Amino acid sequence: MSEHDLTAAYAVDALTPEEALRAEQHLAGCATCRAELAELREVLADAIAPATPSPAMRERVFAALDDVEQLPPAPSVDETRPDESRPEPPGRPKPEGSPDELSLRRDRRLAQGRSQGRSQGRSQGRPGGRRWLPAVAAAAAAVLVAGAALSGWAALRWREEAQHAQEVALAIAQVASAPDAVTVVAQNDGAQWASTHVMASAELGEAVIMPTGVSEAPRGHDWQLWWVTGSSARPAGLLSGGTPEVLEGAPDGATAVAVTLEPAGGSSAPTTTPVAVYPLGA
């Protein structure tokens, strides 16, 4: 089965996150499959019978708009750029997957990250951590504002960063709205980690870290995140300065999230004492 054959399964969201990634990589370079995907999406959209939403839903949606930071339209200078990363008409090559694919990768990872067989017993009754959303939106907006003055390759770079911020914001929103979302503070609140929180949902199998007042790691080093289970630790990605980040991988029974200072690029196992530990158990 060739990569071309993944398009249909991709169109109906039937791929595992790994396969979806492969499909997206293929789609980015295959105009035929992009055109096919576009057509299948039209067909599938057509194939669904509409339902009548309640008037209450309309009210709730419009009420929610005030709290939502809209993504800015693509800068007009970019509209005609050949290396624009926005999707292009079928038949024309483009360098990137279309934005919706990129942004939705996060959804897939979330879907996949759900841990199997985790105890539900310690679910907290706290209604999701929605208070984080303004902070996250602000962080994403800061990236966007910073990029607004750029052009050319810098604009493309900015777009990538904005995209990432966007993905993180979406993931955070999902964790925050999980019924079992918990927010934990550092056990050993070393000075600059005291205000940094981790929000986790066992149900989603996801955790996000919200750094506040955290400085950049010293030159040649990175802050690295870890899933801690008993005395072992699995890498959970790097933290870049003060930006919120989604932890990589699934908790898989992890009892804590830890942060250590590691040589640039991270280590496969912690080489220093954690600067902050966030217990995940209730």
Next chain:
Amino acid sequence: MTGEGASRGDAPGDALAAAMARVALGDRDAFAEVYDAMAPKVLGVTRAVLRNPSLAEEVAQEVMVELWRQAGRFDPSAGSVGAWAATIAHRRAVDRVRSVRAREDREDRVAAGENRTAYDEVSEQVLQHDDETRVRAALGGLTELQRETVLLAYWGGRTSTEISQRLGVPVPTVKTRLRDGLARLRADMSRQDADLPGPTAAGAPSGRSERSQRSVRRTT
């Protein structure tokens, strides 16, 4: 309405795409237009996948807010507003249904007879309670195996791995059935759009698609 590939150039679609451009600038009147046109479709998608009406509406609500948020990213050259909205809605709904299912599976191990039940439920909902006759007609053109697979995937929110386990066939077979089934669905629906009597839609020479359809029926 004429369905001509990815971007259906009908006037309502153009008006909607224009409205999206204004939504991207924070225009609520334009969003009201998009809402009225898209909310029923979005709810249709989430209800198809999630079935629980209140959960479906909750997810549809999130999706509509997403449309507002991501309006700046909508690209009319990449497809219609409807396809864009349905794609986002389907991903969201699938994400949610898999979450709910993971919890249910943990609490209550899969019963032996569930395969049949899951498919019957989906099938019944789509084919009997779905008032879109054209959908029924289009799905009716699929082989039983293709229909089952497409229904479990798009309407049931199952991964190809899950479908493989449920139907007891290898994953590549599931993907092949999806590919062939969706190709068939596309051909049938564009034929309906074009309102032609024969299987000549989507550029397929008359007779050829019928033949390949029969061979699919034999081999899968």
